[in-house]
Amino acid sequence: MNAQLQTPSACPIAPPSTQEPLIGKSLEELRSLVKDMGEPAFRADQLHQWLYVHCVRNFDDMSNLKKSFRDKLAETHQVGSLSIAEKQVSQDGTTKYLFRLPDGKVVESVLMYFEERGTYALCLSTQVGCAVNCGFCATGKLGFMRNLSVAEIVEQYVYAQADSGKEVRNIVFMGQGEPMLNYDTVLQAIHILNKSAEVGMRHITISTSGIVPRIYDLAKEDMQLTLAISLHAPDNATREAIMPLNKKWPLEELMPALHHYVSTTGKRLTIEYILLAGVNDQPGHAHDLGKLLQGLKCNVNLIPYNPIGDAYGYKRPSGNAIHRFKDIVTAYGKKVTVRVERGVDIAAACGQLANKVQPV
Ligand code: SF4
Incomplete structure (x- = not known):
């Protein structure tokens, strides 16, 4: 592997302080x-x-x-309260930052370059750990520790922007934590990123596992951002097996919330669907997904699973299974993309952020 690891001595470090950032x-x-x-x-x-x-x-x-x-x-x-605990640069240029927070806890952000568009996107964290505990996610295994503050969220952006020397114009709230469970803080951070750092609202995406009440709240906010939903299954039984939160907000509640969001905001949703071999990647799942999404203004983003060793027992589907799934959902009239994973060699891909450096 050619991934480069920069230890703290190679990175600018802000000294720990209790002063207000x-x-x-x-x-x-x-x-x-x-x-x-x-x-x-x-x-x-x-x-x-x-x-x-x-x-x-x-x-x-x-x-x-x-x-x-x-x-x-x-x-x-x-000036800021984060220090850098570790920085890793992938073979594909993806950079993973591990930030140390003032209380010693750590959290990760990932800076990705999209060659085809010539743009940079930064994946930000909103919580330390996560309570949602999706079965395929390394962050979920950490459990919930605490919410990040507005300053801690915004500083991830400011730091990555300064460190990379690149113009980072796209932000996705898809890192560690469920943004909708730190709702008010995330919205305040978005306003600062939009007004002060001048990141266009249309270039900001919030990704949620499906916290239904907050989807109704966000519909009222009149913000031009993109909402992405981690759906990951077209039926309750499959979804519940990989996302325990489906017990609380099953598809009968989630889908009306999504239709309400689209009809209120006029915005097109992104439906995220992680493909797990033998779990949710069969032709029947693809047909059920196509039917479930009929009449919903959305694009579908398929994410072939990245195994984290054998940790969670899930496997990546074959290339054939991925293409078959894509073709079936496309036949239902949806625009379907397959996500090109970034930073796989530094465990920076979706669901892999696990704070490898332990708190001091
Ligand atoms: S996928 Fe997102 S919501 Fe689910 S456990 Fe991981 S961080 Fe939490």
Whole structure:
């Protein structure tokens, strides 16, 4: 394997601190802070630029702020609160960042390059661990530890943007955690990413395992983002076997919520479907999926499973099984894509994020 591992000594590290991070604050919040410090309002605009346009990691780099102001800020605040515990670069250029949080816990983000479109996309985490416990997912095996804060979510983006030197214009909330179980915080983070970091709302995707009440809530928000649903099975029995949350919100509840979302927002959904050999990849499953999705404005994204050793007992379907499944669902009038996995050699693919470095 040619995957490159960068140890912390090779990466910029912010020292641990209990001071409040500035990253994650809106321009309005920075204006209020600056006013309380007796500084003119334009200082907030300068600060905002350093945080979200130049993505600097320390006060000394904020060269147009007078030293006395920087020193005063540093007494009560830090630029960001994450430090890098590990960085791995895949053979295909995918970069996995393992961030250490102020309380010592760790969380991962993945930066992917899509050659055909010439764009970068960043997969962000929203929780440490996850309570949903999908059967094929490494994060689910960690259990739920805690929600991330607005600052911790936004800083994953700011860090990756600065470290890569690339223009990262696409964000997917598809990393560790269920974003809809940290709903208010994720929405606040999206507003900062959109307004301050200027990531277009149409370039932001929230992926959910199907937290039905939050789908109705999101429909009311009038946001132009994309909603992706991890469906993974066309019937309750199969879905429940791989996604225990289906007991709480079975398809009879999930599907009406999806129809409501589309009719309220006019937006096309993305249906995510992980293909597990012999579990949900048979022709009958494909026909049932085609029928289930009839009348729903959506595209289907098939994700051939990446085995994590033999850990969970699932296997990747053959190429023939994948194409057969795709053809059947396509015949029901759906646009179906097969996801090209990124970062397989560094375990950065969907469902593989497992915080390999343990908390200190
Ligand atoms: S797939 Fe997503 S929702 Fe399911 S356990 Fe993993 S992180 Fe949680």
